[in-house]
Amino acid sequence: MADFAGFEPLNAKTLPQRLGQLPALLDTAGGPAENWQVREVGDGNLNLVFIVEGSAGTVIVKQALPYVRLVGDSWPLPLKRSFFEHKALTRQEERDPGSVPRILHFDGEQAIIVMEFLTPHVILRRAFIDGRQMPRASRDLGLFLARTLFRGSDLAMPPRERKEELAVFADNVELCDITENLVFSDPYFDAKLNRHTSPELDGIVAQLRADRDVKVEAQVMKHLFANKNETLLHGDLHTGSVMVTETETRVIDPEFAFYGPMAFDVGVLLSNFWMSYFSQSGHGERGAMQAYLLNGVDEIWTTFRAEFSRLWRGERNGILYQRTLFEDQGDHLGSEQALSRVLAEIWTDALGFAGCEMHRRILGLAHNADFETIDDSAVRARCETKALKLGRQLLVGRRHIHSVSEVNDLAEQLEKEIVR
Amino acid sequence: MADFAGFEPLNAKTLPQRLGQLPALLDTAGGPAENWQVREVGDGNLNLVFIVEGSAGTVIVKQALPYVRLVGDSWPLPLKRSFFEHKALTRQEERDPGSVPRILHFDGEQAIIVMEFLTPHVILRRAFIDGRQMPRASRDLGLFLARTLFRGSDLAMPPRERKEELAVFADNVELCDITENLVFSDPYFDAKLNRHTSPELDGIVAQLRADRDVKVEAQVMKHLFANKNETLLHGDLHTGSVMVTETETRVIDPEFAFYGPMAFDVGVLLSNFWMSYFSQSGHGERGAMQAYLLNGVDEIWTTFRAEFSRLWRGERNGILYQRTLFEDQGDHLGSEQALSRVLAEIWTDALGFAGCEMHRRILGLAHNADFETIDDSAVRARCETKALKLGRQLLVGRRHIHSVSEVNDLAEQLEKEIVR
Numbered sequence: 001m002a003d004f005a006g007f008e009p010l011n012a013k014t015l016p017q018r019l020g021q022l023p024a025l026l027d028t029a030g031g032p033a034e035n036w037q038v039r040e041v042g043d044g045n046l047n048l049v050f051i052v053e054g055s056a057g058t059v060i061v062k063q064a065l066p067y068v069r070l071v072g073d074s075w076p077l078p079l080k081r082s083f084f085e086h087k088a089l090t091r092q093e094e095r096d097p098g099s100v101p102r103i104l105h106f107d108g109e110q111a112i113i114v115m116e117f118l119t120p121h122v123i124l125r126r127a128f129i130d131g132r133q134m135p136r137a138s139r140d141l142g143l144f145l146a147r148t149l150f151r152g153s154d155l156a157m158p159p160r161e162r163k164e165e166l167a168v169f170a171d172n173v174e175l176c177d178i179t180e181n182l183v184f185s186d187p188y189f190d191a192k193l194n195r196h197t198s199p200e201l202d203g204i205v206a207q208l209r210a211d212r213d214v215k216v217e218a219q220v221m222k223h224l225f226a227n228k229n230e231t232l233l234h235g236d237l238h239t240g241s242v243m244v245t246e247t248e249t250r251v252i253d254p255e256f257a258f259y260g261p262m263a264f265d266v267g268v269l270l271s272n273f274w275m276s277y278f279s280q281s282g283h284g285e286r287g288a289m290q291a292y293l294l295n296g297v298d299e300i301w302t303t304f305r306a307e308f309s310r311l312w313r314g315e316r317n318g319i320l321y322q323r324t325l326f327e328d329q330g331d332h333l334g335s336e337q338a339l340s341r342v343l344a345e346i347w348t349d350a351l352g353f354a355g356c357e358m359h360r361r362i363l364g365l366a367h368n369a370d371f372e373t374i375d376d377s378a379v380r381a382r383c384e385t386k387a388l389k390l391g392r393q394l395l396v397g398r399r400h401i402h403s404v405s406e407v408n409d410l411a412e413q414l415e416k417e418i419v420r
Numbered sequence: 421m422a423d424f425a426g427f428e429p430l431n432a433k434t435l436p437q438r439l440g441q442l443p444a445l446l447d448t449a450g451g452p453a454e455n456w457q458v459r460e461v462g463d464g465n466l467n468l469v470f471i472v473e474g475s476a477g478t479v480i481v482k483q484a485l486p487y488v489r490l491v492g493d494s495w496p497l498p499l500k501r502s503f504f505e506h507k508a509l510t511r512q513e514e515r516d517p518g519s520v521p522r523i524l525h526f527d528g529e530q531a532i533i534v535m536e537f538l539t540p541h542v543i544l545r546r547a548f549i550d551g552r553q554m555p556r557a558s559r560d561l562g563l564f565l566a567r568t569l570f571r572g573s574d575l576a577m578p579p580r581e582r583k584e585e586l587a588v589f590a591d592n593v594e595l596c597d598i599t600e601n602l603v604f605s606d607p608y609f610d611a612k613l614n615r616h617t618s619p620e621l622d623g624i625v626a627q628l629r630a631d632r633d634v635k636v637e638a639q640v641m642k643h644l645f646a647n648k649n650e651t652l653l654h655g656d657l658h659t660g661s662v663m664v665t666e667t668e669t670r671v672i673d674p675e676f677a678f679y680g681p682m683a684f685d686v687g688v689l690l691s692n693f694w695m696s697y698f699s700q701s702g703h704g705e706r707g708a709m710q711a712y713l714l715n716g717v718d719e720i721w722t723t724f725r726a727e728f729s730r731l732w733r734g735e736r737n738g739i740l741y742q743r744t745l746f747e748d749q750g751d752h753l754g755s756e757q758a759l760s761r762v763l764a765e766i767w768t769d770a771l772g773f774a775g776c777e778m779h780r781r782i783l784g785l786a787h788n789a790d791f792e793t794i795d796d797s798a799v800r801a802r803c804e805t806k807a808l809k810l811g812r813q814l815l816v817g818r819r820h821i822h823s824v825s826e827v828n829d830l831a832e833q834l835e836k837e838i839v840r
Contacts, residue, residue, distance in 0.1 A: 154643075154647060159596070159646075163590040166590050166649075170584070173583050176583075177579060185739075185745065188745050191744075212757060215746065215751070215754055216754060216758045219741045219742075220758070222740060223574075223740050223741070226574050226739065226740065228647055229647055229648075319601075319605075320642060322639075324609055324611075325609050331632060337636050338636045338639055338640070341636065
């Protein structure tokens with residue numbers, strides 16, 4: 001999977017010339033291509049994204065660039081991440097049908113994925129910043145987590161297939177490297193790419209970086225992230241990777257996909273709900289929105305547990321916790337005892353990952369719009385401080401926190417203590 | 421890595437014709453090949469092994485067969501395991517120089533590895549059965565464990581290299597499948613390939629197979645085995661995979677090598693020392709030998725800890741527990757705190773794996789000569805019962821056993837309680 005010498009970035013002018021003959025595009029957008037309206041709208045950190053509007057409809061054209069867009073060509077990043085994104089989207093569609101955008105065309109050499117234009121969907125993070133409650137998101141995300149994580153693992157897959165997928169995604173080295181550094185290491189020392197809302201946060205930042213337990217536990221989480229190759233993860237499941245309407249939820253951008261611990265996707269997602277919770281007071285009077293978000297965490301986890309348990313009972317056909325030893329011996333409780341253990345471990349680890357995600361989004365390179373869109377830096381700093389503190393508690397105390405409501409209570413206490 | 425149509429098993433007659441022109445063999449054994457004395461001596465479960473004696477010296481020729489030798493051609497097994505064995509031997513030699521036989525020639529298509537003939541080495545298991553104390557074995561094995569496990573992991577390797585190795589060894593599916601089934605599942609139900617010293621063991625076997633905690637914990641260990649892809653394991657590190665003299669130790673037969681949890685190799689090795697301990701009373705008055713074996717476990721673990729700690733302090737150049745966060749910040753204790761955690765987890769998991777290994781060697785397909793060579797089945801059953809009981813305790817109680825001496829005390833209690 002080398003990068004290709006013939007790679008050319010698209011632009012609004014060349015796109016119709018280059019892609020205008022593809023039946024998949026012409027069918028959906030409608031011809032002729034020279035009449036297409038093309039806008040580049042990529043606001044992420046890595047890629048080009050075009051909206052292509054034709055006479056019959058609209059499509060999205062996503063193209064990877066050979067470097068990190070946020071940083072520039074001083075940070076090269078292989079085009080093959082497009083291959084991993086495409087493969088992950090395909091797997092996610094198999095495992096949770098309807099959960100991702102429909103793929104219309106894939107070109108590995110040009111790192112181009114053409115997909116369904118989602119409308120009237122909005123980015124979930126944007127909705128939260130605007131104070132909009134999206135009624136389906138939490139439930140759908142709980143289902144997405146359970147189905148993709150369970151069905152990509154040794155709980156469900158034939159071992160040869162799972163090991164082959166593990167090997168394929170083990171090549172997504174550079175994207176894993178980003179997470180390994182930006183999430184688990186950089187935030188905990190004075191790394192070059194770090195930045196934070198200054199100077200109001202200097203105190204707590206210094207405190208966290210001097211906190212031995214925080215550093216050790218963050219490294220324990222990194223150890224898990226890098227070495228527990230349990231299932232195919234989305235790899236970057238924050239609220240910016242989710243598009244929603246009132247009735248529908250789609251998960252996008254799985255270019256960080258690789259075989260890692262189930263708890264990572266769970267923890268990152270919950271973390272972004274809690275961060276949104278702490279950001280709300282920076283955007284206005286948001287009592288109802290805050291309650292919605294804490295309730296959302298509860299709904300994600302409850303749905304995840306229920307769906308994971310359903311799959312455990314009905315689709316556990318892999319090599320782990322085989323029926324042969326439990327149900328086939330009439331020992332249903334044995335299988336339930338094992339299920340409790342597995343879920344408890346996912347929960348504990350998810351809290352650790354959630355803590356790291358909170359820290360890195362405030363102290364590291366890539367920040368969250370939830371906080372960034374708060375103009376007053378003193379207000380923003382107070383919101384971020386709460387998240388940093390909760391993050392520390394989750395990371396270091398995770399083994400002794402047993403329910404969502406304990407975390408939500410902690411969040412509410414922090415919200416009261418550190419007032420606007 | 422498909423198997424090859426041109427594969428031909430060697431025999432004593434064809435071997436000189438087929439390998440007689442290889443410089444590597446001629447140099448070591450001496451020509452002409454038609455004068456070579458060739459004996460097939462494979463007593464393992466899987467392969468052909470020839471001793472080839474020439475005018476100048478002796479070499480070992482090992483050839484994989486396309487099926488499990490112990491079972492017959494009803495159980496096919498790919499020849500490419502020879503590739504994995506060769507690759508693992510190469511890595512082990514890099515990571516712990518002098519710990520494995522010297523490789524003279526490798527032929528992937530014919531699944532042949534030609535290697536140094538070790539003399540006057542004996543199989544460590546054989547020495548233990550004969551009541552011989554081998555003074556170097558434990559220390560050398562502790563070093564072997566620490567060096568190979570540490571240096572094959574993200575603690576030491578560049579992440580791209582480690583992920584590439586992970587992907588290569590992920591293809592060793594069939595050998596992993598053997599462990600996954602024979603170690604972690606079959607012993608815990610009435611599987612077709614199982615056998616045990618009957619009927620004296622029927623009672624405890626039924627007890628173990630009805631023991632829900634045993635079954636759940638064995639599956640937790642299987643989950644770890646299959647999904648914690650931490651380092652390159654030997655994969656079958658019992659005392660039959662070790663050749664020793666009074667002054668030297670060599671580890672052989674790593675065809676089960678793959679990326680798995682560090683604790684697996686540690687646990688399997690300790691388990692085989694404890695099993696040998698319980699077998700001793702079946703071979704005679706063996707008080708001194710018993711003390712030697714328990715002391716040996718202590719020496720393996722103490723040496724492992726010390727060497728692993730030395731490497732942690734001096735060679736921790738990988739992505740895990742980076743110096744940047746600890747030593748480079750003047751926080752030496754932080755790095756020591758992390759080291760304690762990592763070692764504690766290896767210990768706990770090793771006890772779980774040790775428990776499974778004891779059960780499978782007595783209840784599963786592949787038994788240990790330590791017990792098998794005890795002729796009196798009632799005596800043998802009493803020896804095996806002790807091991808089964810210790811195995812249960814280690815597997816289920818591992819989180820609350822913190823030192824070798826606690827396990828050794830347990831072993832001594834069992835030895836006293838269940839008399840010959």
